[in-house]
Amino acid sequence: MNGWPTGVGRRVFDTIDSTNIYARAIVNDGASPVWIMAHEQTDGVGRRGRAWSTQRGNFAATYLADIKDDLNTVALRSFVAALALYDALIDVGVSADRLSLKWPNDVLLDGGKVAGILLETAGVGPSHICIGIGVNLAHAPEPDKMETTATPAKSLLGDVGLNISAERFLDALAPAYDARETQFRANGFDSTRSDWLAHAARLGETIVARTPKGDTVGTFETLDQTGAVILQTAKGRCAIHAAEIFFT
Template sequence: MSGQDWPEGTGRHVLAVTDSTNAHALREAPVLQGPAWFLGLEQTAGRGRRARAWASPRGNFHATLLLAPTESPEQVALRSFAAALALRDAFVALTGLPAAFSLKWPNDVLLNGAKVAGILLEATSAGAGVQALAIGIGVNLIAHPDPSVMEAGALPAVSLLSETGVRIAPETFLDALAPAYARWEAMFTAQGFAPLRAAWLAHAAKIGEPIRARTGKDTHFGVFDTIDSQGNLILLTATGRLAIPAAEVFF
């Protein structure tokens, strides 16, 4: 156990090197009792959304929380918002800079308007439900991708060190993140999504402003109005309100 605030009953595993903390966590799922965090000090095959490679230099944060949720898959997916809120809490606790951090739908954290962290949920299924959920989190603590490898139109990436001058070790970040997530998880299981939705909206980037949301084949332009009770992006378009369950968002 590390840190006085480490959530009771939650495992803490630090791996010198692993392929992907999500993949490792899901391999461990059949034998684990209770939730567990897996921190990879180095990842050799990290990945982001849509199977993109995720740069994983040593000194950055790559970790996964493994859970065995009982809700429907739609409810389980809402934990990405719990993870985003916990990430913001950890950043604020470690830097004392609450105004610097905002949340980008669906699952990024921004520092001074640029991407500093991302979240990737992966799951194994059991019948119609979810057997194991891996909440993967990558944070640019000391390094960030070069603009040349970023998708055209994507937000620039920054590191915590480059933007704030604060140098945080991955283990230290985990010890702030784990209790922060445990608080949001407890609220979610007791009260549902409503309090998380309200908190997320209070820190959301670009609410009330024009954005572009790209789904598989279509691109929608409109004003970012809110997120609904299912976590969908609500866009005010020229033809009316549009609920978008999944998309890449560009500012």
């Protein structure tokens, strides 16, 4: 990877409640774009409000940036971030054939979750995007602390034997995200979508999309231009815009 991206700030904390909370608190300080990282996170929140605390040795960070697009386009940054994570994991020594991307915002190692992404907006308008990222560098959550239906967790140390510090990973992730963001701005979603699909988990296979209204079972065909997952079901093609994905 190249060096630290020009014009991007860096703030590293020993312990913090949540990097996303901190990011939201500084939206009016003129600090963005900036990476905010903590060696320990005590009160983080994941998707759907789930607890997302971070043990020492793991990676927790938020990228705070000004919003310069409409909100639908901003939401596509989950795919940009997923590709940046994929690139950074390869940069620190993970073999590409062990990695895949799970819609909408997880990175898998040998089929188990090693990293996740949470997008939030902040400020009036809103004015900023907060991209929260967690990576199991040294520790994977214990199975009894996870939902029974959750994708099994993996870690770089436990499953690959790589001992990567959080700051070393940040040094890989920041330029990787900068490169993927540049690609997105230059080419729109098309090239990002194509690259994401090239690494998609279970593409062409049967998956389950679970929403509050129930489960939709179908063959994972592609992503559309909005980032929705397209399933071929018994009732025809179906676009899923928000759901929990489960593998059969």
